[in-house]
Amino acid sequence: MNHQQEWLNSCVDEQVIELNVTTLEGMSPCEHLLYSDELPRRNDGRLSNHILQRYQHTELGGWWCSGIDVMSGEDDLWGCFKPKQPRLSYDRGKPIKYEHPPQTPTGIFALRVPLHLWATIAQQHGIHFTPEMIDNTQVDGGFWQWVIAHPSIPLCITEGAKKAGALLSAGYVAIALPGINNGYRTPKDEQGKRIGKSYLIPQLKKLTSGQREIYLTFDQDSKPNTIKAVNNAIRKLGYLLSQAGSQVKVIHWQPEQGKGVDDLLFNQGKKAFDYYYEKALPLEIWKAREVTQLTYAAEVELNCRYLPSLDIPNTAKLIGVKSAIGTGKTEALAKIVREAIAHNQKVLVIGHRIKLVEQLCQRFGLPYVTDIKENYLEQPLGYGLCIDSLHENYQAKFNPEDWRDALVIIDEIEQVIWHGLNSETCTNNRVAILRCFKKLIHTNLDSNGKIFVADADLSNVSLDYLIKLSGIDIKPFIIKNYWKPSQKETWSGYHYPETTPKRFLQNLVEHIREGGKPFVCLSAQKITSKWGTQTLELYLKKQFPTANILRIDSQSLTDPNHPAYQCITKLNDILINYDIVLSSPAIETGLSIDIKGHFTSVWCLAQGV
Template sequence: MSAATIEYPNNLTAAEYHEMTVGSAIHPALVERNFFHIEGETIYDYLFISNKIPRKNAGRATDKYIKMYQHLLLGGTWIQSLDPFKNWQPMEWGRIKPNFPRIDWQKGKPVKYESPPKTPNRVTYFDVATPIWDKVAKRYLIKRYHSLLALRLLDQLNPLIFWEWIKQHPEIPIILCEGEKKASCLLSLGFVAIALPGIWNGRVGKQDLDERLHPDLVPMAQAGRKFIILFDYETSSKTRWSVFQATVRTAKAIESAGCECEVALLPGPEKGVDDFVVARGEDANTILTAIIDDAKSLADYQRSYRAKKWGLSKYKPDVTINIKYLSEALCIPELEEKCLRVPELYDLEKEQLFTPSIKGHPPNKESTDSGGVDSSKSKKSPTFNFPKSGLVVLWSDMGTGKTELMRWWRDQNPNARFLNNGHRVNLLKNLALRLRTAMYSDLGYTGLAQAQALSITIDSLHKLNTQSLTY
């Protein structure tokens, strides 16, 4: 069948459909229920829903508003949301992703999404199809019954609405992220996600006065419910500070509503979670699951942000590097060729390091040619060796290769006793596979006593407090 004869759902163009299903890894069932192509003057019916918009006698919006949104006449994608206060019927409020966005001249950036003007922002609950529902149930080990009798009985008690089912299961965490494509990408993997139109839209009110959880999120705020905030990966210090403030204030509003809140952090370099999933391909589900399982508490998130911004106040590092992957700076014999490509990180004549040790030659400052070029530029960069005793603190951001470094150490010391300690069972299971250790939950007392390499949670460390176990 030729591309010209393919019909996409909801009048979506080929480019719009491809952007969502391929560019953002959104399941086609979600696209079919929630994304619609609109163009022409119809767009005004979707946008101008507020009574506060000035209008002419005939009821048409004034020319100012018509001109402001005339770029939408060329078409865009309408993203629909369900209303938690109207029995999960489609909201009147929604957002348009224009095919040809206008430029915000104050910010100097295109406006990627348009919301109805003069209307309070709401959050987006997607209409979730059965295949996605089943993925969520499978991820959180909740049995769903699909027999005709079971479906009839459930229909009599409660209509089969995904979000009502989520309300009945407060043990399922809900992820809050900025943007509809990101939330629908997470749903496509079996996570429960709600889209915020902006990082500040998970809460309403003024700080220290009446700040509280956004009303649209209150129906999901059952006692014991955990919310996980997952915003974009940012490189600008100014943007990171804004994200930090919005995250903390949203988290406090969630906790004030009687729920738990954690913060998950993307390692980068991809900005949004949908870009992250597309870039990781088949490994995306496993990696993202580990990232979400390793989400930080609000207190840990605040501490980590301050530490990253201002550094450790008490202990100064022996070596500080600024490089993408640790393996490029912490040179090891198996990575000899990679080490040759590493730029000089510090002047060895000025460094006096005790732990860890540095091997290498001091730079030769004598010129070997008439051009006065430093011959040390062509010399091998110094190598960085782990000490054989003592305590080594390795502080590095997510995605910089800490686990790969530990796996190399395990390969070099296969007979050494190795204890991998963590705080999340699911994360430890993933690390146990990568570091090739036994998982404590799979072993009995005898197995714990015999294990040479073990992954165990902090809460279970007391099981190792026996005479037969020494680490």
């Protein structure tokens, strides 16, 4: 086995390989691995036969890698061995690619660094490298003690010795863990139950002191379970590093560019890693974005301005559609609803805003729940309702059993779930709502029914929640539309950093005077709100007495004498008649405004955000 070529293929400098990697065979691998006093031995001190048999495969040879013990500055006894012929694990029957010394705490790979790389690293951080910096009393010349003494130098943490070698060769200070969860310890009792708080291993604690910047550089996998495991490790390790005073960032790239950082360097070159290093996210921002990830593999991948007809296999039960706003999700679902009705299949539409569901029902050809009368000669095949009404105490007497074998559509699923769990409008009936929702999901997916969920921000959170509610081991059928508007189709945005909207209002008035037709989104409605819809309406009417101004909020939508009365279902026909539109959150995600060439700008004044 040519271990040098294997490491070269991971973009590791030749001198790094020579300093840290050795070919072993015969009894030598066991001598490097089986040194723990905790290993079972015979009375004469010889290792037990079953241990020797377990590691017999190592006699065929392989490579060994170990670095420096950063606690002492000496050669590290701990390391890893990659056998030519790996053994199979007992529990899963999979090859064990790397062997680490058993019955001894895992360490880190702090590889020996040749002088030319040390000089490069020093120069990159504004430190002039001189021969006086070399400590000949240290086996590595004192490189790692120098790093410890300079907390201003960032540290990359990755998984696997070769990846640490690749990063060092690229001019980055890097250490590697043998596994994603090996950067910390969690005290446990003999039964494996946790009995204390997790803490950083001593080596990491020493390297990360002094508010050092830490860049977590783990693999970018495409398997959902692996992604979850890696993300959990990042959260845990990142938290402990932050608690120790480090500034933690997470480096992310696309899996197709290479799984590991060594693959990225090999496939895309150093400039690619330099770019992602600069774009690394602070841990808290990464955590916020990670929540919105959709890591389930897509069965259908598209890049279409508008979604085509969706061909869903009969075996698919839970179908998730992720597609940008304005790409025709509602129309695609409308076709599916029409097909269901044509086959006499019941249809239930669930949303988080009454007006939104009413508009969906109009598009789908279904009544809203309050439009259904008991004396109908023919009851409709389905209806729509807000999740607030999804309980047996509501006038519709909702019964999940009625929707066995039905088609269930949940639009804006992310907000529907949030609304059901958190909204004040659900407070009085929340337990009943969640109980009914759980029963509905289980009943439907346990029958011949289907559940379609759609959202521009569809994430694992909502899908995992539905799967847990169902109590069924089910794989969601995912449709991903990657289309994004071109630069010509997008509007440039501007953020007002001030804490008061004075300049915002000045610019808005100036824009209107110049002939602009703005659509203004506001976070409040009442006259008592300083910058709500009613207050701004009064202000703009004084400024522009001849302008046609439409105010859309919960009050105007329910006032039969107001021009905005029940306008949600016919926005495209009404809005075009107005110069200025002021809207509260009564208009939210899911409502389509398809007017082109009328509004010249969109403004948003959000209080408390």
